[in-house]
Amino acid sequence: MLLDWFSTKHIDEFADSIVAELLRRFPQSGADLSTEKSAEKAMKTLDRIFSRIGAFAAEHRPNLYQKACFGNRIEWALKEAGYPAPFVQVVTQKFLAYMAIASAARTSARS
Numbered sequence: 001m002l003l004d005w006f007s008t009k010h011i012d013e014f015a016d017s018i019v020a021e022l023l024r025r026f027p028q029s030g031a032d033l034s035t036e037k038s039a040e041k042a043m044k045t046l047d048r049i050f051s052r053i054g055a056f057a058a059e060h061r062p063n064l065y066q067k068a069c070f071g072n073r074i075e076w077a078l079k080e081a082g083y084p085a086p087f088v089q090v091v092t093q094k095f096l097a098y099m100a101i102a103s104a105a106r107t108s109a110r111s
Contacts, residue, residue, distance in 0.1 A: 015073035057102035
């Protein structure tokens with residue numbers, strides 16, 4: 001049971017899939033957000049990613065260590081892909097916050 005606390009295989013795979021979707025939907029060269037339609041499409045993509053994070057957190061209930069690994073994996077993958085530091089910082093913080101809120105909601109619902 002204690003060794004499961006340090007298991008991050010499923011977290012790493014999930015983080016990699018999130019980064020892959022970001023790379024596909026928001027290329028490092030820049031996403032075109034100049035029109036209302038393109039901005040709405042970007043928001044739908046982000047909503048979809050947030051939904052995936054929420055569903056994952058509710059199902060797997062990641063612990064503190066696993067959440068930290070998730071954030072670290074997202075951050076370094078985006079840095080290595082060449083995204084600007086402010087973008088990396090904001091995305092990592094928002095994804096971690098959403099995961100924390102979703103897993104906390106699941107925990108409080110069980111009480």
